[in-house]
Amino acid sequence: MKTLTxxxxxxxxxxxxxxxxxxxxxxxxxxxxxQAQFAGYYVAQDQGFYEEEGLxxxxxxxxxxxxxxxxxxxxxxxxxxxxxxxxxASREKGLPLVNIxxxxxxxxxxxxxxxxxGVASPEDFAGKTLGVWFFGNEYPFxxxxxxxxxxxxxxxxxxxxxxxxFNVDPILQxxxxxxxxxTYNEYWQIIDAGLSPDDLVVxxxxxxxxxxxxxxxxxLEENLEDPAFVDKMTRFVRASMKGWKWAEENPxxxxxxxxxxxxxxxxxxxxxxxMMGEIAKLTAGSDGALDPADFQRTVDSLLSGGSDPxxxxxxxxxxxxxxxxxxxxx
Numbered sequence: 001m002k003t004l005t006x007x008x009x010x011x012x013x014x015x016x017x018x019x020x021x022x023x024x025x026x027x028x029x030x031x032x033x034x035q036a037q038f039a040g041y042y043v044a045q046d047q048g049f050y051e052e053e054g055l056x057x058x059x060x061x062x063x064x065x066x067x068x069x070x071x072x073x074x075x076x077x078x079x080x081x082x083x084x085x086x087x088x089a090s091r092e093k094g095l096p097l098v099n100i101x102x103x104x105x106x107x108x109x110x111x112x113x114x115x116x117x118g119v120a121s122p123e124d125f126a127g128k129t130l131g132v133w134f135f136g137n138e139y140p141f142x143x144x145x146x147x148x149x150x151x152x153x154x155x156x157x158x159x160x161x162x163x164x165x166f167n168v169d170p171i172l173q174x175x176x177x178x179x180x181x182x183t184y185n186e187y188w189q190i191i192d193a194g195l196s197p198d199d200l201v202v203x204x205x206x207x208x209x210x211x212x213x214x215x216x217x218x219x220l221e222e223n224l225e226d227p228a229f230v231d232k233m234t235r236f237v238r239a240s241m242k243g244w245k246w247a248e249e250n251p252x253x254x255x256x257x258x259x260x261x262x263x264x265x266x267x268x269x270x271x272x273x274x275m276m277g278e279i280a281k282l283t284a285g286s287d288g289a290l291d292p293a294d295f296q297r298t299v300d301s302l303l304s305g306g307s308d309p310x311x312x313x314x315x316x317x318x319x320x321x322x323x324x325x326x327x328x329x330x
Contacts, residue, residue: 023056024232029077030062031215032166034262036276037184038081039254040103040283044243046257053235059261064166069095072220079233084213084298085139085310091319092311096221099320101237101328102294103244105286107211108183108278109140111203112168112190117177119201122148122208127156131164131171131179139310141180143302144210146309168193178203184278188271212298214282216290224321238328241288248283251276289325292317 030038041059044050050057060077062068068080069090079100082090087097111130113119119128125148132141142152151158162176168189170176181187183204190200205211217237223229247254255272302310 023051023054024235025056025058026050026079026232026236027058027060027077028236029060029066029068029071029080031068031081031083032062033264033266034061034258035185035267036255036258036272036279037182037215039247039258039276039279040240040244042243042257042261043247043254044239046260047243047246049239049242049246050236053239055232055235055239057236068218069097072097072218078223078229079217079219079236081215082218083137083140084216084295085143085302086137087216087218088299088302088311088315088319089139091315092313097218098221098224098318099216099290099295100219100224100233100324101217101241101288102213102290103217103241103286103288104213104215104282105284105291105294106282107204107206107214108282109205109211109214110181110183110187111141111178111205112171112181112187113178113201113203114171114195115199115201119177122203125150125159125178127159128177129160129162129170129175131162131176133164133166133180137180139302140205140210140212142308143212143304143310144205144208147210147304171195184275184282188274192271210301212301213290213294221318224323230323230327233324234327237288237324241328244283244286244288247276248280251280287325287329289322289329290320292320295320 028041045057045059068082069086071077072080073095087099091097117128118124132138145152145159152161154160162170164170164180168179168181168186171179171190172193187202191197219233252273255276258272259267259269299314303314
C-alpha cells in the first residue's frame with residue numbers, strides 16, 4: 001500500500017507540475033491583414049517573448065469584412081487592435097471597450113490627392129469626390145469634414161464620399177480627387193503604380209489638427225475585474241512591447257518575420273521593409289502606456305464634429321486604464 005501511495009503521489013505531482021507549466025491561451029485579433037503594421041506581435045511570437053511569459057498567443061489576421069469590435073463582442077478574441085475613434089464609437093453604442101495599451105504614439109492617416117484634380121489645400125475639397133474607408137475607419141474623416149464645415153452629402157458646397165475599397169484604384173482611375181492612405185502603406189502603392197510625389201499633395205491628419213490614436217489594444221471592461229485575466233494581459237502587453245522595441249531596432253529582420261507569417265503570399269519584401277521603416281516612426285517614443293493628453297486630444301477631435309459628431313459625450317477615464325501597463329512596465 002505504501003508503494004501505491006508513493007506512486008499516486010508522484011503521479012499527482014507530475015500532473016500538477018504539468019498544469020503549472022501549461023501556457024495561458026491568448027487570442028489577438030488584428031485590425032488588418034498580416035503586414036508590418038503588426039510587426040511587434042509577430043516578433044514577440046517569433047522571438048519567444050510570449051513563451052517566456054507563459055503565453056500561447058494566437059494571432060488572427062483581419063480583413064475588409066472583419067471589424068475587431070464585432071469579433072471581441074462575439075467572444076472571438078481576448079484582445080483586439082483598433083483605432084480609438086472606432087473603439088470609442090463602439091463604447092458609446094454599448095460595447096464597453098477599454099484601452100489597456102497604446103503602442104502607436106503618432107498617426108499615419110493621410111488624405112492623398114492628385115494636383116491635377118485641382119486640390120492644393122483643404123479649401124479645395126468642396127465639390128470634389130473623396131475616397132473614404134469605412135468599417136470604423138471613417139470616423140476621423142467625418143470629424144475633419146465637420147470641422148471644415150463641409151457636408152458629406154455631395155454638392156458644390158460639400159464633398160461626395162466614395163466608399164473606398166482597401167486599395168487606391170479610385171485615384172489612379174480618376175474616380176476620386178483624393179483617397180485615404182496611410183504613411184506606411186497605400187501612399188506607396190500610389191507611387192509604385194506610376195504617380196510621382198510631385199503629382200500629389202498629401203494632408204496628414206496630424207498636421208490638420210484632427211489626428212486620432214490608432215492601433216491601440218482593447219479588451220472588454222468586465223474582463224478587467226478578473227485578476228487572472230489582468231495577469232494574463234499584463235504578461236501579453238509586456239511581451240508585445242518587447243516585440244515592438246525589437247522591431248524598431250531591427251526593422252529589416254522584423255519585416256522578414258512578418259513575411260514568414262503571411263500565409264497569403266501577397267506581401268513583398270520591398271514593401272514590408274519600407275512599411276516597417278514607416279511604422280517604426282509611429283511607435284517611436286511609446287512604452288505602451290497611453291498618454292492621457294493623447295486620449296483627450298482624440299476625444300476632443302471626435303466631439304468637435306458639429307451637428308453630427310462621432311461621439312456625443314466624453315467617455316472619461318472609464319475608456320482607458322494604466323492598470324495593465326503599470327504592472328507590465330514595472
